Amino acid sequence: MAGGKGGGLGGRGNKAGSSRKGAQKGSGGQRRQSLEGKGPTPKAVDRTKHPAAKRAAAAAKRAAGTGGGRGQRPKVPYKANRQISExxxxxxxxxxxxxxxIPATTLYVAAQIDIDDRVREAITLATQRALPILEVSRQEVDRLTDGAIHQGVALQIPQYEYAHPDDLVVRAQDAGDTPLIVALDGVTDPRNLGAVIRSAAAFGAHGVVVPERRSAGMTAGAWKTSAGAAARLPVAQAGNLTRTLESYRKQGLTVVGLAAGGTLDLADLEAGSDPLVLVVGAEDKGLSRLVEQTCDLTVRIPIAAATESLNAGVAAAISLYEVAQRRKNAGRL
Known part of the structure; x- marks a missing residue:
């Protein structure tokens, strides 16, 4: 090395041009040509490509996004095309x-937890479905759930495989049916999505379309609210909902939007028995401007003046029932 402890060439006990701890014969030549050591090995968290460093960076990022509070999950906008599990x-x-x-891939149970009836039932149900049951440390469950309150139990569900919007039309044609599709515009509550899926399955729709951005996706909450209907009815993603609706129009479907200021009452919707796309907006904002402009017509659900609006799940159920009745009378159900 170029200098020992004590400050290099000016260190006590050094002679000019030499050092007791300096370069030795066979160690790489003279001092200027010698091989320099890299010093002590850095800690794992200081090596950028080491898994420990990546985990530390991710934890710091989460803390920055949530205020560093333990037990909080990072609040990021839902992006439906992210291929993730939950x-x-x-x-x-x-x-x-x-x-x-609900589709699941693995049940995690923390070691040495108190086993109660809920844990026993979870293990029994997972065993009946032949799901892998992994016993891991409580710290591992903490890591997997990102600090959420888990009580020693967690269930992993796989990423949802969304259909293409055109698949829904093909599905209706293959069944020899008149297409009926529900599209959601700005509905961000997974429970509303689950409720719409349940109603759509009950009243003969061929699928539900959601935008990739600023929309609820097929999370555990949506699966649960659908009460199993999500396993029977496909949900498609639209990269651009307006373009998807325009594509449906070119394929001969009538695009009908639900709006408080609709041009006619739902009961007067004669197009209900035709190939149809029913577009439902969020309760607070309704249909976006571009989506409403893309609709062939808009309809309203008459409600009491004291009631300002209906949530997406309820509005979709009422509308789908009305469409189903009209199709039944027309002999198309």
Missing amino acids: LIAGRNSVVEALRAE
């Missing part, structure tokens, strides 16, 4: 998900 945490939530037969 973890359901907590004993009640896991049991309810397994009862609802």
Whole structure:
């Protein structure tokens, strides 16, 4: 090395041009040509490509996004085209998900936890479905659930495989049916999405379309609210909802939007028996401007003056029932 402890060439006990701890014969030549050591090995968290460093960076990023509070999940906008899996945490939530037969891949149980009836039922239901059951440390469950309250139990559900919007029309044609599709505009509550899926399946729709951005996706909450209907009815993603609706129009479907200021009452919708796309907006904002402009017509649901609006799930159920009745009378159901 170029200098020992004590400050290099000016160190005590050094002679000019030499050092007791300096370069030695066979160690790389003279001092200026010698091989310099790299010093002590950096800690794992200081090596950018080491897994420990990546975990530390991710934790710092999460803390910056949530204020650093333990138990908070980072609040990021839902982006439906992210290919991710989801973890359901907590004993009640896991049991309810397994009862609802939500697709799952793994049940995680923390070691040495108190086993109660909910844990026993979760293990029993997972065993009946031949799901892998992994016993891991509580710290591992903490890591997997990102600090959520899990009570020692977590269930992993796989990423949802969305259909293409055109697949829904093909599905109707293959069945020899008149296409009926529900499109959601700006609906961000997964429970509303699940409720719409349930109603769509009940009243003969061929699928539900959601935008990739600023929209609820097929999370555990949507699966649960659909009460199993999501396993029977496809949900498609639209990169651009307006363009998707225009494509449906070119394929011969009438695009009808639900709006408080609709041009006619739902009961007067004669197009209900035709190939149809029913567009439902968010309760607070309704249909976006471009989507409403793309609709062939808009309809309203007459409600009492004291009631300002209906949520998307309820509005879709009422509208789909009306369409189903009109199709039944026309002999198309």
